[in-house]
Amino acid sequence: xxxxxxxxxxxxxPQALDLAESRSLMLALPAGNVTIEHGEAMAVSVTxxxxxxxxxxxxxxxxxxxxxxxxxxxxxxxxxxxxxLPADGRVRLELAAGDVLVRQAxxxxxxxxxxxxxxxxxxxxxxxxxIDNGYLHGSxxxxxxxxxxxxxxxxxxxxxxxxxxxxQARKGDVQLTLPAGVVLDDEARRDKDIxxxxxxxxxxxxxxxxxxxxxxxxx
Numbered sequence: 145x146x147x148x149x150x151x152x153x154x155x156x157x158p159q160a161l162d163l164a165e166s167r168s169l170m171l172a173l174p175a176g177n178v179t180i181e182h183g184e185a186m187a188v189s190v191t192x193x194x195x196x197x198x199x200x201x202x203x204x205x206x207x208x209x210x211x212x213x214x215x216x217x218x219x220x221x222x223x224x225x226x227x228x229l230p231a232d233g234r235v236r237l238e239l240a241a242g243d244v245l246v247r248q249a250x251x252x253x254x255x256x257x258x259x260x261x262x263x264x265x266x267x268x269x270x271x272x273x274x275i276d277n278g279y280l281h282g283s284x285x286x287x288x289x290x291x292x293x294x295x296x297x298x299x300x301x302x303x304x305x306x307x308x309x310x311x312q313a314r315k316g317d318v319q320l321t322l323p324a325g326v327v328l329d330d331e332a333r334r335d336k337d338i339x340x341x342x343x344x345x346x347x348x349x350x351x352x353x354x355x356x357x358x359x360x361x362x363x
Contacts, residue, residue, distance in 0.1 A: 158226075161190045161201065163209045167230055167251075172212040172238040175222040180235055181247040183228025188235065194224040229253070231269075246271060246282075264299060270307050287347075292316055296356070309349040317356040320349070324363040 163169075165187040171178070176194075183189060190211055192201070199221030204210035222242070229235055233251035237244065240258045247265040255262055255273045262273050264282030273280055276293040283300045287307015290297060293314050300321035301309075311318050318339075322328075328341055339351040339358045351358050 159192045161192065161203055161211065163188065163190060163203060163211075166209040167232060168209070168234040168236075169227065169229075170210040170236045170238075171225070171227065172210075173223055173225070173240070173242065175241045176239070177224045177242045177244070178237060178239060179226045179245045179247060180237070180249050180253055181226065181228055182250050183230055183233075185228065186230055188230065188233050189228045191226045191228075192223060193226055194222075196222045199223065229269075243278075246284075261295075266302070268306065304344055305347055308347050309343075309351075311351045313351075313353040313356055315355045316353070318351050318353050318358045320351060320358075320360045322349075322360070322362040326362040328360065328362060 167188060169188045169190065171190070188209065201223065202212050227235055229249050229251040231250040235251065236254040238256045239260060242260045244255055244257060244260065244262045245265060246253055246262070246267045249267045250269045252269050253271045257275045257278060259277045261279045262275060264271065264284045267284040268286050270287040271284065272289045274291040275295060277295060279295045280290055280292065281298040283302055285301055285303040285305060287305055288299065288309050288311070290311045292312065294316060296316040297311055297313060298319040301323055303323055309320065311320065326343065337353050337358065339360050341349050343349055349360065351360065
């Protein structure tokens with residue numbers, strides 16, 4: 145079932161979309177800024193905070209809620225949204241241009257960003273970030289899988305990661321900071337563009353940089 149939510153004459157106040165009681169969300173936007181944060185509700189929710197009057201949001205109501213933008217020219221359309229995610233929820237975001245903030249999210253977050261930065265602010269769930277052009281930075285305690293095109297990575301862990309850490313950077317520096325007390329043993333493989341080490345809890349850290357430097361520290 146499809147619901148067309150017109151944005152042509154909306155007030156400036158935030159507006160929540162009418163979604164099914166779903167724990168997963170697929171969100172596709174041509175442009176805009178997106179905040180993904182933890183929510184206490186059992187279902188995912190999406191709230192528009194700013195939008196362009198030349199576009200509409202299309203909500204596909206199903207097992208996994210799907211939200212995308214409909215516009216004559218998507219290049220003219222920008223929508224800022226806030227997504228609240230339950231602890232067992234999952235969101236997949238496809239964003240052509242704009243920035244993403246993942247704040248205190250406990251669920252699983254998949255990000256595909258063509259042009260924009262991703263900031264992690266206390267996320268505890270797993271994060272997958274594929275960024276063509278932009279930076280990945282911030283703090284987390286969850287697992288991280290990052291595939292970077294052009295841009296630096298600078299991420300710190302406030303606690304031992306709940307999952308593996310894997311970072312692949314094509315052009316850019318990688319700075320990873322582990323919690324204080326984590327000992328990077330002598331078995332860690334440190335080459336010019338590769339860093340591999342085992343972490344407590346049967347976790348693994350793999351970082352590669354084709355054109356850039358890698359620094360992994362603790363504390």
